[in-house]
Amino acid sequence: MPTMIEVRELRHAYTRDGRPAVDGISFEVAQGEVFGFLGPNGAGKSTTQKILTGLLPLQGGWVEVAGRDIRHPTAEFFNLIGVSFENPNVYLKLTGLENLRFFASLYDGPTADPLDLLRKVGLEDAANRRAATYSKGMRQRLVLARSMLNRPKLWFLDEPTTGLDPTATQWVLDLVREHRDGGATVFLTTHNMHVAEALCDRVAFLNEGRIAALDTPRNLKLGYGERVVAVEYREDGGAGGSEGGGDGRPLRREALSLTSAEQRQRLAELVAGGRLETVHSQEATLEEVFIKVTGRGLA
Amino acid sequence: MAKRVFALAKRDLTSALRDFILVYGLLAPFLLALILRAFLPAVGGASINLVVTPDVGQEVTGRLAAYGSVEVVADRQALERRVLALDDAAGIVREGETYRVVLEGNEAAATSVLPALVLGDMAALGAAAVTITETDLGRVASPLKPLLAIFLALLSMLIGGMLIGFSIIEDKETGTLTALAVSPLSRAEYVAGRSVLGLALALPLVFGSLWVFGAGPFNGWQVLAVSLGGAFLAVIYGLYTGSVSENQISGIATVKFGGLVFLVAPLLSSIIPAKWQALLYWLPTYWTYRGYDLVLSAGGAAGAGGGAPWGEVLPMAGISLAVNVLFLAASWRLLRRKLALRG
Amino acid sequence: MGRRLLSLWGKDLKVVIRNHYLTVVVALAVLYVLAINFLIPAQLAAAADVVIWDQTESQAMLQLYQVAGSSAGQALAVNSEAAFSEAMEAGDTRVGLRVEGRDLPERIVVTYQGYENERTRRLFEAVLRAQTAAVTGSPWPVFATDTLRPAQPAERLPFNFSLLPVFIFSEAIMVGVLLVAALLYSEKDEGTLRAYRVTPGGVLEYLLAKSLAMGVLGVIFTVIVTVFTVGLRVDWVPILGLTFLSTVVMTLVALVAANLFGTISQFLLTGLVITVAFGLPVAGYFLPSLSPWWFKVLPSYPLVFALREAYFPSGNPAAITGAVWQMLVTLAIVLPLAAVAFSRQLVRREA
Numbered sequence: 001m002p003t004m005i006e007v008r009e010l011r012h013a014y015t016r017d018g019r020p021a022v023d024g025i026s027f028e029v030a031q032g033e034v035f036g037f038l039g040p041n042g043a044g045k046s047t048t049q050k051i052l053t054g055l056l057p058l059q060g061g062w063v064e065v066a067g068r069d070i071r072h073p074t075a076e077f078f079n080l081i082g083v084s085f086e087n088p089n090v091y092l093k094l095t096g097l098e099n100l101r102f103f104a105s106l107y108d109g110p111t112a113d114p115l116d117l118l119r120k121v122g123l124e125d126a127a128n129r130r131a132a133t134y135s136k137g138m139r140q141r142l143v144l145a146r147s148m149l150n151r152p153k154l155w156f157l158d159e160p161t162t163g164l165d166p167t168a169t170q171w172v173l174d175l176v177r178e179h180r181d182g183g184a185t186v187f188l189t190t191h192n193m194h195v196a197e198a199l200c201d202r203v204a205f206l207n208e209g210r211i212a213a214l215d216t217p218r219n220l221k222l223g224y225g226e227r228v229v230a231v232e233y234r235e236d237g238g239a240g241g242s243e244g245g246g247d248g249r250p251l252r253r254e255a256l257s258l259t260s261a262e263q264r265q266r267l268a269e270l271v272a273g274g275r276l277e278t279v280h281s282q283e284a285t286l287e288e289v290f291i292k293v294t295g296r297g298l299a
Numbered sequence: 300m301a302k303r304v305f306a307l308a309k310r311d312l313t314s315a316l317r318d319f320i321l322v323y324g325l326l327a328p329f330l331l332a333l334i335l336r337a338f339l340p341a342v343g344g345a346s347i348n349l350v351v352t353p354d355v356g357q358e359v360t361g362r363l364a365a366y367g368s369v370e371v372v373a374d375r376q377a378l379e380r381r382v383l384a385l386d387d388a389a390g391i392v393r394e395g396e397t398y399r400v401v402l403e404g405n406e407a408a409a410t411s412v413l414p415a416l417v418l419g420d421m422a423a424l425g426a427a428a429v430t431i432t433e434t435d436l437g438r439v440a441s442p443l444k445p446l447l448a449i450f451l452a453l454l455s456m457l458i459g460g461m462l463i464g465f466s467i468i469e470d471k472e473t474g475t476l477t478a479l480a481v482s483p484l485s486r487a488e489y490v491a492g493r494s495v496l497g498l499a500l501a502l503p504l505v506f507g508s509l510w511v512f513g514a515g516p517f518n519g520w521q522v523l524a525v526s527l528g529g530a531f532l533a534v535i536y537g538l539y540t541g542s543v544s545e546n547q548i549s550g551i552a553t554v555k556f557g558g559l560v561f562l563v564a565p566l567l568s569s570i571i572p573a574k575w576q577a578l579l580y581w582l583p584t585y586w587t588y589r590g591y592d593l594v595l596s597a598g599g600a601a602g603a604g605g606g607a608p609w610g611e612v613l614p615m616a617g618i619s620l621a622v623n624v625l626f627l628a629a630s631w632r633l634l635r636r637k638l639a640l641r642g
Numbered sequence: 643m644g645r646r647l648l649s650l651w652g653k654d655l656k657v658v659i660r661n662h663y664l665t666v667v668v669a670l671a672v673l674y675v676l677a678i679n680f681l682i683p684a685q686l687a688a689a690a691d692v693v694i695w696d697q698t699e700s701q702a703m704l705q706l707y708q709v710a711g712s713s714a715g716q717a718l719a720v721n722s723e724a725a726f727s728e729a730m731e732a733g734d735t736r737v738g739l740r741v742e743g744r745d746l747p748e749r750i751v752v753t754y755q756g757y758e759n760e761r762t763r764r765l766f767e768a769v770l771r772a773q774t775a776a777v778t779g780s781p782w783p784v785f786a787t788d789t790l791r792p793a794q795p796a797e798r799l800p801f802n803f804s805l806l807p808v809f810i811f812s813e814a815i816m817v818g819v820l821l822v823a824a825l826l827y828s829e830k831d832e833g834t835l836r837a838y839r840v841t842p843g844g845v846l847e848y849l850l851a852k853s854l855a856m857g858v859l860g861v862i863f864t865v866i867v868t869v870f871t872v873g874l875r876v877d878w879v880p881i882l883g884l885t886f887l888s889t890v891v892m893t894l895v896a897l898v899a900a901n902l903f904g905t906i907s908q909f910l911l912t913g914l915v916i917t918v919a920f921g922l923p924v925a926g927y928f929l930p931s932l933s934p935w936w937f938k939v940l941p942s943y944p945l946v947f948a949l950r951e952a953y954f955p956s957g958n959p960a961a962i963t964g965a966v967w968q969m970l971v972t973l974a975i976v977l978p979l980a981a982v983a984f985s986r987q988l989v990r991r992e993a
Contacts (some may be wrong), residue, residue: 436754
């Protein structure tokens with residue numbers, strides 16, 4: 001697959017002698033991929049995204065986006081990309097519909113129907129109300145809708161689900177999948193592991209300006225997780241336990257490692273015994289992997 | 300209460316210093332004062348503009364320079380071009396033994412009539428039957444000077460007000476107003492705290508800009524009295540701007556409108572016929588203007604501790620203060636709803 | 643680019659109107675209409691009165707001054723030293739004449755205020771000598787005058803109407819200076835500037851659209867004030883054209899400066915300085931002999947004269963075309979300047 005984004009040794013510092021916000025990161029994003037930056041606030045995710053979208057100048061390193069040198073972004077470049085910002089930045093004095101119509105007029109090619117987009121993000125009832133009356137979540141959705149106006153080949157999403165309720169979050173996830181299926185490349189940043197897990201083909205862990213790990217979510221979880229199975233089963237005999245099951249026998253829990261022959265044996269016994277009630281494989285969550293790798297959490 | 304007020308004012312000061320607002324705030328009136336000061340002599344020195352061709356001769360050209368500013372151009376064509384330009388300039392050309400005046404036709408009376416008279420004067424000099432001597436009253440300052448000085452002083456106070464107004468707007472826009480609302484701060488304390496910086500700036504600005512402009516000599520105590528009387532002005536203006544405007548853009552609109560009412564109207568009073576002056580009595584700035592007029596015009600006369608009679612200055616300052624306070628009280632009622640800290 | 647420019651223009655107009663700015667412009671226009679029609683006098687009270695103590699038998703000088711009329715000032719007759727001093731003290735633009743002699747004037751002592759410069763005094767004395775020559779019957783050389791443009795309107799323009807160009811300048815044109823900066827800073831704070839930067843839209847059209855929106859406001863103001871003072875029968879094309887063009891130019895000047903600052907509070911005072919500095923040449927409108935070189939460089943100087951020519955034609959269309967050219971030249975300079983300044987600051991302030 002051709003490369004959509006290529007980054008080598010990217011560096012950026014906001015102050016001359018301060019700690020660099022981005023400290024020499026390198027990665028590639030293939031066309032059609034959903035690529036995620038996962039990391040806590042201040043890790044350098046937004047900074048990287050701003051450099052990739054031409055909002056911040058390139059201080060150190062080499063960046064190529066859609067085959068173009070990012071140091072000289074052209075109108076043609078901006079016609080290809082869509083950007084959804086973390087802080088909802090809409091014209092408060094214009095209605096949702098007016099906001100979309102205005103931005104649509106800035107693009108050279110064909111654009112999606114604004115009303116249609118508003119419907120997709122659940123804002124069609126508020127279309128003719130001024131954005132000043134929107135809640136933060138609504139403004140966030142408007143920003144998302146706006147980023148889809150030009151049917152972007154490359155879609156940048158900065159914390160797209162922050163401030164959204166579960167329904168809206170689900171909309172976002174569906175939209176991203178829809179775009180990916182349509183051939184778009186998605187670059188998203190988030191500190192929410194569920195989003196990363198649900199959407200990304202590959203995830204990069206970003207911490208203090210450096211990439212600590214980069215792989216598919218599955219590999220990350222498996223690679224750093226415990227190959228452990230957690231089981232719940234009913235004891236043989238004995239008086240009724242607190243969680244009275246069907247026959248009042250107490251519930252027991254055990255975590256059995258699949259790498260230990262002994263424990264595999266135990267598992268086989270339990271399975272054969274027919275008293276297992278639940279079986280869960282304990283891959284680590286992405287957050288747990290993150291903590292393992294970087295020593296700190298995502299929050 | 301005072302503690303909270305000063306905490307707010309201190310935050311303002313810190314923010315302003317970081318923002319360099321204080322520096323800009325101090326610079327602008329001084330810059331204006333300098334510009335006006337440089338400008339004033341040009342106004343006073345405007346007599347008439349004369350344009351001559353070289354054939355008029357150096358001697359005559361030199362004598363003409365005693366009456367007006369003389370510009371020598373290459374030829375008649377250049378002279379006509381100059382005469383036809385936007386400003387008023389009269390051409391003088393040689394015609395045989397005598398001279399001719401060249402005018403565009405739309406000049407003000409001075410430029411259309413005087414050049415011929417000047418030529419006549421130069422020719423007749425010495426043969427005049429009448430001796431003319433001169434003396435003067437010693438009033439060295441141009442009469443325009445007090446007006447400009449008053450303008451600067453009023454503007455300085457209004458600038459203080461603008462700063463207050465925009466910090467209130469900033470509080471609204473950033474949402475810190477809501478944050479203050481859930482603190483023990485009362486509305487009056489909030490306004491007082493916001494006003495401290497603007498008020499503190501207003502007085503030094505007034506004196507500073509007057510000094511840079513060279514508005515002296517004037518009686519400093521009298522200027523102080525009038526300024527104090529009008530100091531509430533800054534608060535009123537700021538309160539008005541800050542309450543009525545919901546954001547920066549509306550803020551500009553308010554400042555514009557307020558500036559017209561507070562600044563231009565009193566200055567216009569110098570050309571408005573006396574019977575209409577009563578229309579302006581409700582304006583706080585009108586009285587401050589009158590006070591400054593009294594003090595700064597009188598200052599033209601020499602004399603230590605001189606200036607206008609205190610018997611006139613004090614009542615003026617008093618009325619100014621009273622109108623200011625009344626205006627503030629009335630506005631408070633109207634504006635308190637708009638500046639709802641809570642609810 | 644044209645389509646985007648139109649779209650941006652429309653958006654900026656909407657934002658300005660929904661911020662109640664149109665209301666303010668209309669309200670201001672109404673205020674000025676009232677001021678011009680009712681408040682400002684058609685004739686300025688004469689400022690330069692002459693105090694005369696004619697001690698001659700014939701009182702010839704006094705009569706001359708009284709007959710000469712009030713175009714320059716009134717003649718105030720006094721009969722004693724005390725009255726003379728009192729009259730002189732009372733006005734700070736008065737000139738005093740003590741005319742001495744038996745029957746006809748032989749000696750005149752002129753009392754000036756003190757601030758009058760040498761040239762002004764020589765001019766006045768030249769006038770005095772001409773007047774005394776007329777009174778004493780002495781010969782006075784006369785010089786012919788060529789008038790290059792004879793067809794001029796005879797009456798002087800009433801003072802209140804003559805202020806129209808000044809008001810249009812200060813309200814229609816300079817109104818944009820602060821406002822356009824506020825628009826810019828608002829979008830920066832709102833974050834919409836950032837949203838715009840990731841679209842194909844460019845810097846030039848972004849800035850120009852704001853200036854054009856200000857131009858519309860200026861035109862609206864001008865139309866209201868014009869219609870309700872001098873009426874409908876005016877040369878609308880040059881009036882509105884000049885207003886629109888100069889508003890655009892002045893706001894671009896402001897935009898160049900606005901990039902030096904980050905918030906409206908910081909820019910406020912610089913904006914004021916710009917407004918006053920550009921406003922100074924208007925003094926040349928009131929004192930036509932006042933024309934230092936830097937007046938002519940500032941676009942406001944030819945502008946007020948051009949507006950006067952547009953409102954009250956005196957057969958000098960060059961005044962209008964000259965102003966238009968100067969505006970266009972200024973536009974060609976400030977537009978790229980504003981774009982460069984803006985681009986520089988955009989990236990520097992992104993954080």
